[in-house]
Amino acid sequence: MTLDISSNTTDSDAVDSNRPRPSHSDILANAGLSTKSVHAGEPRQKAGGSISAPIVTASTFTFESTDDLLRFVEGHEDRPEYGRYGTPNEKSVEAKLAALDGAEEAILYSSGMAAIVGLLMTKLSAGDEIVFFDQCYHRSREFCAKHLARFGVVTRQVPTGDFAAMEAAINESTKMLVSESPTNPHLTVVDLEKFVAVGKANEVETLIDATLATPFNIRPIEYGVDYVLHSATKYLGGHNDLLAGSICGSKEQLEPVRKLRGILGSVNSSHNLYLLERGLKTFELRMQRHNENGQRIAEFLEAHPRVERVYYPGLASHPTHATAALQMRGFGGLITFTIKDADWKETSRVVDAARIPRIAPSLGGVESLIEQPLVMSYFSCTPEERIRFGIADNMIRMSCGIENAEDLIADLKQALDA
Numbered sequence: 001m002t003l004d005i006s007s008n009t010t011d012s013d014a015v016d017s018n019r020p021r022p023s024h025s026d027i028l029a030n031a032g033l034s035t036k037s038v039h040a041g042e043p044r045q046k047a048g049g050s051i052s053a054p055i056v057t058a059s060t061f062t063f064e065s066t067d068d069l070l071r072f073v074e075g076h077e078d079r080p081e082y083g084r085y086g087t088p089n090e091k092s093v094e095a096k097l098a099a100l101d102g103a104e105e106a107i108l109y110s111s112g113m114a115a116i117v118g119l120l121m122t123k124l125s126a127g128d129e130i131v132f133f134d135q136c137y138h139r140s141r142e143f144c145a146k147h148l149a150r151f152g153v154v155t156r157q158v159p160t161g162d163f164a165a166m167e168a169a170i171n172e173s174t175k176m177l178v179s180e181s182p183t184n185p186h187l188t189v190v191d192l193e194k195f196v197a198v199g200k201a202n203e204v205e206t207l208i209d210a211t212l213a214t215p216f217n218i219r220p221i222e223y224g225v226d227y228v229l230h231s232a233t234k235y236l237g238g239h240n241d242l243l244a245g246s247i248c249g250s251k252e253q254l255e256p257v258r259k260l261r262g263i264l265g266s267v268n269s270s271h272n273l274y275l276l277e278r279g280l281k282t283f284e285l286r287m288q289r290h291n292e293n294g295q296r297i298a299e300f301l302e303a304h305p306r307v308e309r310v311y312y313p314g315l316a317s318h319p320t321h322a323t324a325a326l327q328m329r330g331f332g333g334l335i336t337f338t339i340k341d342a343d344w345k346e347t348s349r350v351v352d353a354a355r356i357p358r359i360a361p362s363l364g365g366v367e368s369l370i371e372q373p374l375v376m377s378y379f380s381c382t383p384e385e386r387i388r389f390g391i392a393d394n395m396i397r398m399s400c401g402i403e404n405a406e407d408l409i410a411d412l413k414q415a416l417d418a
């Protein structure tokens with residue numbers, strides 16, 4: 001008997017052999033987040049029969065002949081050419097990120113900041129203006145206000161969530177509306193329906209930095225936002241072991257963004273992309289735990305007598321809880337809280353007494369992190385600037401990792417009671 005290995009058709013399959021089979025991409029289009037993050041962008045059969053994507057270390061890619069090269073330069077073949085323009089590892093991770101956000105395309109950068117810079121440098125020219133909600137990552141604010149200004153771009157900041165002020169700040173030179181949601185560190189959730197409506201009414205493009213939300217909790221593309229930015233350093237990578245960033249949106253709008261990235265050169269090594277891809281496979285599982293830990297710890301903190309105020313969009317006490325409850329699936333792992341009647345020194349004693357969370361900047365990794373914004377990110381600011389940015393001396397920010405909630409709560413309890 002000879003074994004036919006070219007087909008494993010059974011009798012029951014044979015009866016239905018004319019039935020159209022859904023393609024790999026049809027199945028993925030309707031799949032859940034984990035199915036997408038595990039399988040999207042990966043050829044079913046990879047080099048050497050490897051189940052995981054081989055790390056392609058090449059900086060350049062060979063052509064068999066001049067004819068082969070001509071086919072490529074004339075646009076008949078989509079294939080890697082030179083590392084700065086794209087690599088096989090990058091391609092599969094970009095496909096996963098686009099699938100998670102429900103976008104046509106995603107572009108990877110070497111960090112979240114490189115992604116913001118890459119997008120804004122593509123879309124803005126001298127004389128253009130941008131309007132953005134004032135609660136935001138301080139380096140984004142610094143890039144716009146200090147550096148884009150050197151190239152003749154005007155930045156107008158308006159209070160977060162104040163759509164009337166945003167409308168009033170728009171004029172015929174306005175090219176982009178920018179916001180984070182939720183914001184850092186006040187966790188203000190922006191109503192994406194209103195944000196998009198203001199953009200469309202004024203024919204201005206919109207950008208949401210959804211790093212804190214992640215595609216598990218909200219997908220701004222579904223609301224009509226033009227560009228969604230992630231610092232993949234945070235929840236997408238998820239292990240506090242890499243830096244990366246991404247922008248997703250439509251193919252057409254991203255085409256010039258990708259071209260400029262090929263010039264700016266802010267790309268990832270394939271080793272880094274392997275780490276991101278590996279992190280992404282467990283993205284949904286991790287987010288479920290981050291959301292659960294965030295909610296439970298926020299509730300614990302709010303009930304603790306030494307805690308003055310908790311900023312967490314999953315709490316009814318948060319000013320934007322109603323919007324968060326309507327638009328988000330969960331509220332993430334980041335919590336900001338203040339200590340009652342404490343100066344900066346007493347506040348730092350709580351930070352130092354915590355045994356499980358480590359003192360470090362960043363968020364979104366499996367390890368819980370804790371910090372006092374005054375001493376960490378805002379140390380170089382003047383007292384006036386800290387008041388303007390809403391950074392209080394008695395403020396603590398905690399990024400809940402994936403440890404067990406009861407252990408984190410017991411640890412915070414002993415730190416607060418110390």
Ligand SMILES: *Cc1c(COP(=O)(O)O)cnc(C)c1O
Nearest residue numbers: 111112113137209211231233244
């Ligand atoms: C961390 C962060 C960034 C910057 O990302 P990097 O990967 O550190 O460059 C931008 N926006 C938000 C909301 C962030 O938390």
